[in-house]
Amino acid sequence: MSFIEENEEGKDLRKPFLHTGSWYRMGSRQSSMLSSSAQVIRDSSVSVVVCVLIVALGPIQFGFTSGYSSPTQTAIISDLGLSLSEFSIFGSLSNVGSMVGAIASGQISEYIGRKGSLMIASIPNIIGWLAISFAKDSSFLYMGRLLEGFGVGIISYTVPVYIAEISPQNMRGSLGSANQLSVTIGILVVYVLGLFVHWRVLAILGILPCTILIPGLFFIPESPRWLAKMGMMEDFEASLQVLRGFDTDISIEVNEIKRSVASPGRRATMRFSDLKQRKYWFPLMIGIGLLVLQQLSGINGVFYYSNTIFTAAGLSSSNIAAVGLGAIQVIATGVTAWLMDKAGRRLLLIVSSSGMTVSLLIVAVSFYLKDTISEDSRYYSLMGILSVVGLVVHPYLCKIAMVITFSLGLGAIPWIIMSEVLPVNIKSLAGSIATMANWITSWVITMTANLLLSWSSGGTFTIYMVVSAFTLVFVTLWVPETKGRTLEEIQWSFR
Template identity: 45%
Template sequence: MGNGGGDGEAREPLVQKKLAEKEEQLWMGYLSTFVAVCGSFAFGSCAGYSSPAQAAIREDLSLSLAEFSLFGSLLTFGAMIGAIMCGPIADLVGRKGAMRVSSAFCVVGWLAIFFAKGPVALDIGRLATGYGMGAFSYVVPIFIAEIAPKTFRGALTTLNQILICTGVSVAFIIGTVLTWRVLALTGIIPCAISFIGLFCIPESPRWLAKMGRHTEFEAALKSLRGKNADISHEAAEIQEYIETLERLPKAKMLDLFQRRYQRSVLIGFGLMVVQQFGGINGICFYASSIFEQAGFPATTGTIIYAVLQVVITALNAPIVDRAGRKPLLLVSLTGVVIGCLLIAVSFYLKVHGMAPDAVPILAVVGILGYIGSFSAGLGAMPWVVMSEIFPINIKGVAGGMATLVNWFGAWAVSYTFNFLMSWNSFGTFIIYAAINVLGIVFVITIVPETKGKTLEQIQAAVNG
């Protein structure tokens, strides 16, 4: 009995030592993820800019509502261009090269906005930041999924969404005290950190293997897994999978319609449609005006909104690889539907002059419930699943097209939101609720669970 206790005491420091060694080995993976998600923060800065800056830009540059709506929606139009071009760029010059291009476009765009004296320069800047944002939205989750160990892949990929939310929230909060020109300059900071940091981290091992750069592939994998890690099994699995793909012809756009890829394309594209057409960018871009229309202080509402989405998304990250992708999507979509219905009821009561005291309360609870629920799964999971679901030979084409679908949805919602609200404020949110109900049906019937599987196992199961 005594020896058993001694063994237990001896075993505990040994376990702690092994855990410490494992953490030490993975430090390059964590650093690489940090550098990549600086691009996600830059993305969030772009998305969060228009809401706090709207009133000041319209006043300083004498913009009409239509001109500002064009400015707001050009971000998502630029993101569509970035999404189309980033897949081939990431395949040609690597994931790091694509992130450098994205950073450069964002910096140029922010400077154009800062120096703008009229709508033309403002719109050009917005288009350029949109391009960088769209490219980041594709390449960051792909890069993280390709460098992460399978046991941490969901959590690390979710950091992409956490930093997007953080970027949006920081822009919302500091936008209440900074001028719109200074706020534009703050968007350059994460781009600069990302650009410099990319010189300190390895390229994606899977991309290096695909390009036939075997020495660099092994060095990058060794760097990411730790100098004492045994990478032989993982390296052999990656090489074997890529050699199988090498025997297939180079992917073209029409290849996405082949029977063997139909399910992965349907899942990847379908989740992007569900995420965007449920109304997120209408609420995100015009949160301040929604709070004002509902009779709630815009600054207070925006700050609560900003803090809530970061907290919920951050709390969600540790459970992605335990709870699974599918349950989180279903819980998230259910909450989003309830949030939409509460906002719809609020505007219905306002339009018909009923229960005036309840209108702002229902609107705030609905908006915060919507954004909290969205952040709990629907924000991150489509990107996590997209980064996992496509075989590497079509990942550039399919990932770029899925991101394009996402940004087309973002553009459509952000451009039409103000017009829909003018048409019928409560009807707008009923439409969004109905789309999210269809999303629940889609996830239940089509989307597989991918937690705890290697990328190769997932793709074999879905496309096999």
């Protein structure tokens, strides 16, 4: 079949896409309207999975950025003559850039689409990595890190929203978990490469995910729900048909999406005052609350304290230990993706927050025991075995337990639920606020971890434990189960 198919009058029956990434429906001839890529991607699940695999390059970039400072710290400080505080600024600037990117992400994805916003996010990431790779002093390092963070802030909002909006209801949980799974893969990749390559070469390798992502976006459809919201109804139906398969009847889903889009318009603008409506309070509380509690659980603080815990566990190479931990995180997140549409979001969140609470409690108690035993030797003979187990063996094991339990729920599910519960007409503004709240909380935890740990290690992990226990209560009382429900059913339930 030729690339351009014509009817008997010689008119083109198909309009190739660039912006929308879709084809127009042409009645009974629709099944013949295929580009070369669509000929291969015919099954609904295959089509959606291919789209997810392409946009997953964004979260891989996210993970690569997050993990870059860990294996490169010693080499960068030595080569550029930086102080520890200057390198700490370099590491934290990605969070600052991500806050700015998060603020802009909703409006960018609203005006130019999910695909367009990912293209926009790729450009500062590429420039940022090049600036770091050629840096001669701290100024280029800082500029590059800020640019990377800005791109990551957009990616962290856009990818989970795009995946949720294109996925069938019975696959949305598993496919949505691909976002967090890709982040952990990016972290693991940078840890492994950091063992073998120079930090400048590692920065050059950092441009690969986005340089592959940009051309890949031209071969996938735009989000049908965004197209419907913008009033592009022909494009919306064509995009949905490509995603669901050309032999699938999409009429019911089309009608549901049309009903859910209130007053469709190409440039409908949301204001903060619109979020004050009572019907939005509950989804806003759930979406923002879970993303904030995800960071308040202290997982970044735990990672910040990794080297000390590894040393206490008797491990001489913290870099190798970090690689092992990264591999465990990837495996645990993969298990979560498999369980998501079987066990459900709510159950996994309860298991995850419960496991985090128990793990943090054990770590907190171990530090309190350490202080007690060191101060009063009378208890040494009675608690010697307990102290050995508590201070040498279990910190590393509990860290593994924390990573596993975090990955089973709190790592991936808050992003999925945020993209599911926020109504489409407020998603751009509310999603930006939720994403920004997540990044601000992450920055606060990272910046305060060292101060808290110097004040009291046991007290620090007690605080994190209390937050995890509150997360368990929050999930049990307020978070609904969204498994097996369409986005429209979820959003209508809040009304």
